[in-house]
Amino acid sequence: MTEKPQDPQPQAQPQPDPKAAPELSGVDLARVALRAAKEQARERGAAAQQKKQARRGGLRSGARADGRDPLPLGAAISRLITERGWEAPAAVGGVMGRWPQLVGDDVALHCEPQKYDEEARVLTVSCDSTAWATQLRLLAPTLVARLNADLGHGTVKLIKVLGPAGPARSYGRLRAPGSKGPGDTYG
Template sequence: MSMDDVPETVATYLRLRGLQPSSSSWKRKRRIVTDDDNAPFTPGRDPGVLGDVLQKLSKDSGWEITLSREDLVRQWHDLAGAETAQHSQPVSLEGGMLTVQCDSTAWAKNLQFMRAVIITEIGRRYPEAGVENVRFIGPDVPSWKWGPRAVPGRGPRDTYG
């Protein structure tokens, strides 16, 4: 081994001590890169945008439909408008049918007239949610059919006359 292969500081030290560098101890081993995917500073190694990474994760995991449906419910205020959202809220989404409960039957009827516009907007903003139709219902009405002594049938009726 020649003195050219040894670093200058080591060569100076060995020369002052009167020794010759060994052939194997000071030889630098070069790392052989066989896998280009792990090599630093190569194309494609830059960090990704967090939004893109999360979108890929949700798509690969099959979460897109669930997340889109939850976004639809959470952002109903923006979708339907401020005044409409004060009087209505989505309550279920099953089989492509979104059910929206309203404060009164008058609000349910008014929203029924706007159904085509609302379905179009839902399809544009949340296509993965799978909403095909919207049903507007009024407030919960008390039922006569409850309790341990409920009788099957039509319920109480006017029997006088």
């Protein structure tokens, strides 16, 4: 009895990898080669152009618009403000210039903006009498809302109102030593 040699395990046919690129031939191969050649030529041209510009002393102005062209003054200032991040301080500076239009002529005659603290977002306003300081403290929430509507939400969070200062102390030769003068009634 002769035993038949057992057939080895049938080997699986190699499956093509779906992720692998299909083999190119003919026209497709020529297209890929042309695309690669164009890309290499473009890179060589760009490198040559950079060398040429470096020899000439850098970029030169051409017929097309670029970032080095002159700008109108307003556009140049707007660009500078944006680049430096000065939008809020510039807007608040505009508010100080337009103070009478924002608060009205009566309030503007007696109350004047002094400074703006950008970090705390506090506008400090001084008034010429305690009555106007009280009036402005009552109007502060409305004024903050109006300023934020004009400048952008959250630009001003608080208005700090300062009343009139006490009388100025005078120092001089005709002063009695140890006497506080007019300031002693305020403290």
